[in-house]
Amino acid sequence: MSKIANHTILDLRFQVVEVSQRYIRVMDILKSASPETSGFYPVRLNPLLLWFTQTIAIPGSRWRYWLDLQIDSDDLRRLQDLKGKRRLLLPNHPTFQDPIVVFLLSARLHQTFYYLAAYESFKGLLGWFLQRVGAYSIRRGIADRPSIAYTLELLAQPDCCLVIFPEGGCSFQNDTVMPFRSGGVQMAFQALSRFARRGEALPDFYVVPISIKYRYTQDMTSTIQTSLSQLEAQLHLPGTGGPYERLRAIAKQVLVNLEQEYGFQTSQIEHQSWNDRIIALKSHVLQECQQRLSMQASPGEPIREQVYRIQYALQTREELLEERTDQEAQESMWTLEAVQKAMFRLLNFDAINDGYIAENPTQERFLDTLIRLEREVFNIDQPSPKGHRQARVKIGNPINLKDFFEDYQQNRSLTINQLVVTIQQTVQNNLDQLSN
Structure with a gap:
């Protein structure tokens, strides 16, 4: 040797x-x-x-x-x-x-x-x-x-x-x-x-x-195009315009779908900026979940910490709501699974903001956003590497x-x-x- x-x-x-x-x-x-x-x-x-x-x-x-x-x-x-x-x-x-x-x-x-x-x-x-x-x-x-x-x-x-x-x-x-x-x-x-x-x-x-x-x-151009097309097909969007316009159309449809799912509609919604709508929707979902669990947020507590407290509460309780009949549970949108899904969404979109790509349109930022949209639209935790x-x-x-x-x-x-x-x-x- x-x-x-x-x-x-x-x-x-x-x-x-x-x-x-x-x-x-x-x-x-x-x-x-x-x-x-x-x-x-x-x-x-x-x-x-x-x-x-x-x-x-x-x-x-x-x-x-x-x-x-x-x-x-x-x-x-x-x-x-x-x-x-x-x-x-x-x-x-x-x-x-x-x-x-x-x-x-x-x-x-x-x-x-x-x-x-x-x-x-x-x-x-x-x-x-x-x-x-x-x-x-x-x-x-x-x-x-x-x-x-x-x-x-x-x-x-x-x-x-x-x-x-x-x-x-x-x-x-x-x-x-x-x-x-x-x-x-x-x-x-x-x-x-x-x-x-x-x-x-x-x-x-x-x-x-x-x-x-x-x-x-x-170069990730073809990967971006493929992801855009798959999301558009799932959301029934036409897929017209350049990549950034297509991405914004996808993001808008996801936002509208979530607002409708959670019954969050106001007369001012169309006149608000995307960032204001996102913040308002997050707050609405958090408040609804906390109300069902008899929880309150501490002043200034970040969204992520509120989510973690709700997730822990879900892990330690066998029922989402106390003193409810099976029929009431079925009629309510806030089932255990629905609250868990809402927490997943809040974590997924915690740091999102309109303008993230526009201020520096790199392929990395583009794919950052696409991956989050894929997690939501296709209900997957960790998409495969791009x-x-x-x-x-x-x-x-x-x-x-x-x-x-x-x-x-x-x-x-x-x-x-x-x-x-x-x-x-x-x-x-x-x-x-x-x-x-």
Whole structure:
């Protein structure tokens, strides 16, 4: 056997041993905080499976998702320099493939990342797999105490690298971000507070803004034309005009259909802008669902958080409405299935706005919108990939929370909010740079 082959085998063995040792250290500490209950799924890291999955991730994602990771060496080095430090990675979340992109990043770095993932993802074989490559669950829409406690224990570990998507879900928009949630930064400060209460020196704790932007590597004109034609056929539209005019006709028909389905008609509707109509329809649907569930929104609560609370309420109640006869349930449009469908729609169109394509008519923005319309019109969760894409990743300057801890002690809410705004702006600015 050649010296090169021997060196490669030794290097692979070293990686597996290193991951195994990290696994033993972390799992020993988290053991008391990781009860396997019906409401929480902790990490069950399998070092060999993780190493194998990282090894095949690059060719596997190219074959399965038509996806390749692209990151500059300087950005990669920025993360490499933080190895062994506590890190909280905060990427934007434009597509369902973003966790795969971050996993590809971990494979390039030969590092173990931990992932906070939606509870609904941990069903069946997929859930078993996710736990063994570093993911654990959180129930959205409630204060998930087991998950929060587990996160705080995890963040206390010196070489922890935790990934949280601060938008709280997919935006389905490649160039823009939704408002970031503050929970990740808040928990990181809480982890630092534990050191302060014990009188120990504060460790470095880095928050890293990460921007993910997808770019198709080929001309997508024919794919766009095919998608337009399929949507027009389903909606019985003539399909006249240029691609943008056809897309607007499809979007208008979908909006009208939804307004009619939910009985949302006003005398002023034809004189309102599309954005006003979209906002009013969302508000109407939310209020109807909340009324049926005897729920109320908190002042200023984002639509996505309201949706998650409704979804959690649906999961924990056997009946949608109390004290209703079967006949009343059949006559009402707000059946359990109808509310679930409404929540799907609200998440699908959460970040949508008229003018998204017009302000920058790229094929990526065109397909962002088409994919959302396909999800609605054809009632599918995840449409197949449209073409091969590069996932371009840019790493923002890491922020050491230790430098802001004194400010945090003086005014927690203000410090957290200012940092979250800074992180969100960094992610958006870097997305803009990736567009050039």
